[in-house]
Amino acid sequence: MVAVNPPRGMRDFLPADKARRERVLALIRERYRAHGFDEIETPVMEDHARLHAGVGGDNEKLAFNVMKRGISAETLAATTDAADLADLGLRYDLTVPLSRFYASHRGELSGVFRAVQIAPVWRAERPQKGRYRQFMQCDIDIMGDASSRAEAELISATLDVLDALGLSGASVRINDRRALDALLDVFGFPEADRPGVLITIDKLDKIGPSGVAAELRERGSAASSVDALEAFIAGFEKPTDPFGAAQIRALLPAGIPDEIVEHLVGIGEAVSAARGGAPLEFDPFLVRGMGYYTGTIFEIAHPDVSYSLGGGGRYDGMIGRFLGQDVPAVGFSIGFERIVDLVQIADDAQSRSVVLVHDKDVPVAELLAHKARLVADGARVRLEQRPRNLKGVLDRAESDGYTSFATMSAGQDELEIKPLG
Amino acid sequence: MVAVNPPRGMRDFLPADKARRERVLALIRERYRAHGFDEIETPVMEDHARLHAGVGGDNEKLAFNVMKRGISAETLAATTDAADLADLGLRYDLTVPLSRFYASHRGELSGVFRAVQIAPVWRAERPQKGRYRQFMQCDIDIMGDASSRAEAELISATLDVLDALGLSGASVRINDRRALDALLDVFGFPEADRPGVLITIDKLDKIGPSGVAAELRERGSAASSVDALEAFIAGFEKPTDPFGAAQIRALLPAGIPDEIVEHLVGIGEAVSAARGGAPLEFDPFLVRGMGYYTGTIFEIAHPDVSYSLGGGGRYDGMIGRFLGQDVPAVGFSIGFERIVDLVQIADDAQSRSVVLVHDKDVPVAELLAHKARLVADGARVRLEQRPRNLKGVLDRAESDGYTSFATMSAGQDELEIKPLG
Numbered sequence: 001m002v003a004v005n006p007p008r009g010m011r012d013f014l015p016a017d018k019a020r021r022e023r024v025l026a027l028i029r030e031r032y033r034a035h036g037f038d039e040i041e042t043p044v045m046e047d048h049a050r051l052h053a054g055v056g057g058d059n060e061k062l063a064f065n066v067m068k069r070g071i072s073a074e075t076l077a078a079t080t081d082a083a084d085l086a087d088l089g090l091r092y093d094l095t096v097p098l099s100r101f102y103a104s105h106r107g108e109l110s111g112v113f114r115a116v117q118i119a120p121v122w123r124a125e126r127p128q129k130g131r132y133r134q135f136m137q138c139d140i141d142i143m144g145d146a147s148s149r150a151e152a153e154l155i156s157a158t159l160d161v162l163d164a165l166g167l168s169g170a171s172v173r174i175n176d177r178r179a180l181d182a183l184l185d186v187f188g189f190p191e192a193d194r195p196g197v198l199i200t201i202d203k204l205d206k207i208g209p210s211g212v213a214a215e216l217r218e219r220g221s222a223a224s225s226v227d228a229l230e231a232f233i234a235g236f237e238k239p240t241d242p243f244g245a246a247q248i249r250a251l252l253p254a255g256i257p258d259e260i261v262e263h264l265v266g267i268g269e270a271v272s273a274a275r276g277g278a279p280l281e282f283d284p285f286l287v288r289g290m291g292y293y294t295g296t297i298f299e300i301a302h303p304d305v306s307y308s309l310g311g312g313g314r315y316d317g318m319i320g321r322f323l324g325q326d327v328p329a330v331g332f333s334i335g336f337e338r339i340v341d342l343v344q345i346a347d348d349a350q351s352r353s354v355v356l357v358h359d360k361d362v363p364v365a366e367l368l369a370h371k372a373r374l375v376a377d378g379a380r381v382r383l384e385q386r387p388r389n390l391k392g393v394l395d396r397a398e399s400d401g402y403t404s405f406a407t408m409s410a411g412q413d414e415l416e417i418k419p420l421g
Numbered sequence: 422m423v424a425v426n427p428p429r430g431m432r433d434f435l436p437a438d439k440a441r442r443e444r445v446l447a448l449i450r451e452r453y454r455a456h457g458f459d460e461i462e463t464p465v466m467e468d469h470a471r472l473h474a475g476v477g478g479d480n481e482k483l484a485f486n487v488m489k490r491g492i493s494a495e496t497l498a499a500t501t502d503a504a505d506l507a508d509l510g511l512r513y514d515l516t517v518p519l520s521r522f523y524a525s526h527r528g529e530l531s532g533v534f535r536a537v538q539i540a541p542v543w544r545a546e547r548p549q550k551g552r553y554r555q556f557m558q559c560d561i562d563i564m565g566d567a568s569s570r571a572e573a574e575l576i577s578a579t580l581d582v583l584d585a586l587g588l589s590g591a592s593v594r595i596n597d598r599r600a601l602d603a604l605l606d607v608f609g610f611p612e613a614d615r616p617g618v619l620i621t622i623d624k625l626d627k628i629g630p631s632g633v634a635a636e637l638r639e640r641g642s643a644a645s646s647v648d649a650l651e652a653f654i655a656g657f658e659k660p661t662d663p664f665g666a667a668q669i670r671a672l673l674p675a676g677i678p679d680e681i682v683e684h685l686v687g688i689g690e691a692v693s694a695a696r697g698g699a700p701l702e703f704d705p706f707l708v709r710g711m712g713y714y715t716g717t718i719f720e721i722a723h724p725d726v727s728y729s730l731g732g733g734g735r736y737d738g739m740i741g742r743f744l745g746q747d748v749p750a751v752g753f754s755i756g757f758e759r760i761v762d763l764v765q766i767a768d769d770a771q772s773r774s775v776v777l778v779h780d781k782d783v784p785v786a787e788l789l790a791h792k793a794r795l796v797a798d799g800a801r802v803r804l805e806q807r808p809r810n811l812k813g814v815l816d817r818a819e820s821d822g823y824t825s826f827a828t829m830s831a832g833q834d835e836l837e838i839k840p841l842g
Binding site: 383 | 503
């Protein structure tokens with residue numbers, strides 16, 4: 001017999017899990033929609049060439065390739081690179097498809113387009129605990145708005161989503177790629193080196209300031225630059241004053257352009273106005289991995305968990321690659337698979353749910369008539385033939401979210417509905 | 422510049438379309454759930470071997486193959502069949518994955534397990550109008566119930582779904598593969614021939630009784646059998662009496678086993694009890710294509726459209742192929758892509774929706790504060806900077822489902838909300 005497991009690194013969802021996931025997704029969808037985000041959908045596959053155009057970073061290497069149809073023996077024999085046999089691939093993120101979608105449909109969309117996408121992506125990663133080869137992403141993106149209004153809308157909407165999920169108290173670490181660039185400039189790192197230097201700084205939380213310095217020396221950066229950066233990092237103290245221009249300037253060397261600081265301050269003021277307080281914190285060493293970020297970058301953390309609940313940033317250059325014309329864009333992705341295990345949302349859509357346990361000899365027509373009456377009455381109804389082990393059946397129903405039950409014999413007109421558990 | 426269209430035969434969904442699809446899906450999900458169906462989810466990919474095990478019929482040939490990762494030049498050179506380079510594939514239906522799921526998780530599920538699956542499938546068909554390479558399927562299945570209760574639950578739940586979608590008045594054509602088999606037996610078609618004969622009978626609506634007879638003669642069936650079948654089909658008249666044993670027996674030659682008739686009658690009685698009338702019609706020539714059906718088969722039609730809105734049947738043998746133990750199973754699939762274009766469901770989830778058109782000089786913080794107040798008040802809110810063409814922006818918002826708007830200048834405390842359109 002063939003194995004009956006799902007493919008490696010992928011998951012089946014049983015009823016209780018699936019229902020919980022759908023409740024969380026529905027709530028996220030509803031809240032983002034309230035904040036003016038319009039849901040769109042793209043196919044799960046994109047052209048192979050598009051997925052491997054260099055914007056997907058390391059994820060490109062993890063793409064599942066989909067084979068051309070009808071490959072002949074001759075074609076196969078003439079092929080030396082297996083990738084040439086693929087014309088499609090499964091998307092590894094929702095940003096590449098969104099950029100393609102926007103370039104294709106721009107004329108049919110609002111001038112400032114706020115998109116929400118709630119959909120699975122696939123990455124052929126080495127399966128490990130908490131990391132899957134198919135997982136859900138929830139992305140929001142705003143195209144066509146270069147102002148701080150865009151970041152402020154993303155951040156306030158997301159904090160509202162987290163509140164609705166019972167994850168109040170989240171905070172936002174924020175930085176700007178241009179500030180990072182200016183910082184490296186101040187310390188004398190040459191421009192061509194900086195992308196590599198950022199990859200090292202991104203490890204600061206893991207390897208500490210001396211680890212960063214060691215790695216940079218090994219990479220061949222100038223000793224004077226590395227020493228200056230190490231001293232700056234080591235001397236850094238978490239800000240205690242509120243988020244604002246003073247805080248940001250105090251945490252950066254002199255010479256950071258005003259416009260960057262003003263953009264960040266504008267975000268903070270707007271989030272604060274929307275929520276009566278902005279849980280923002282400037283972090284001059286926040287990098288975030290993706291190579292396509294060009295401006296603001298941010299991450300959301302929650303005191304209950306050690307990992308980030310999501311993050312995003314500006315990627316003003318990417319749409320231009322598809323459209324031939326630059327469009328400002330900023331996006332945020334909620335870590336759905338991390339969040340879904342943290343939250344409990346009561347299933348209040350159908351507060352009445354009844355397991356109807358019937359004797360074997362009740363005619364099917366009688367059963368269905370009773371069921372129809374209860375369903376018409378607004379209940380969710382499961383029929384169960386009375387088993388030897390009634391408790392087992394009732395326990396299963398309770399774990400599937402049922403709240404009451406009734407027993408039924410042939411010819412019985414009235415049901416007595418009793419609470420489960 | 423690279424083309425920005427979705428892959429051939431696949432679709433992007435813009436906001437208005439996506440919202441409508443999600444409303445229809447939510448309603449289908451909610452109604453099936455009320456009828457006791459539990460939603461499950463499987464990965465979009467299954468093992469290549471499983472997708473090509475012979476149960477998928479013609480759909481197996483349409484499967485998209487997913488390549489193994491890291492195929493070396495040596496492996497490629499040694500490969501003579503391209504299919505050997507695939508270890509996974511995209512599912513072409515939801516029945517093969519469900520059977521695999523059930524075999525894997527049976528111990529964690531109810532004894533009688535009612536599943537609903539709402540998910541996309543992929544088939545590399547030649548793209549044509551109304552036929553896509555990625556499309557949604559909505560399947561319900563009942564595993565572990567050999568009685569007519571199972572068919573009755575599927576049919577009543579589905580008629581309820583159609584009512585909720587505004588498609589009342591649907592009717593159900595029903596038959597049984599065993600009745601078809603008995604019919605062919607009566608006319609003397611040898612057992613080994615019957616699968617092929619069924620494929621021809623399946624074309625009756627298109628090619629008529631003489632077309633069926635001609636094709637059967639060409640296939641080499643005995644003239645006496647073909648003549649008898651042709652006479653029987655030609656003499657067939659649509660029943661006018663209500664669905665029941667008398668109707669069924671009148672439409673079949675003598676010698677059809679009682680148990681088949683009783684099963685069908687049981688379904689009719691139960692659907693009638695649930696709904697105060699059963700819109701069932703026995704059709705002795707209904708075949709339905711899939712090779713795996715073993716008993717009841719049925720199709721739902723609606724007077725407004727010429728095509729079927731969905732169909733299903735019993736496939737008692739299939740689970741056994743995965744589990745090594747037969748389990749009765751019956752399923753039904755709604756033709757979602759056909760239905761979604763027929764229905765209009767009002768978007769009443771957020772009856773208050775406001776487009777806030779603001780002057781360019783309104784500070785972002787003021788904007789976000791106004792937006793937050795409206796959102797907290799239960800509205801859906803879109804911000805728009807006042808454009809030269811205000812009407813264009815308001816028209817777009819209206820087509821995206823917004824119902825009201827307000828204009829806003831810097832320092833304005835109170836908003837005057839006016840209806841759109």
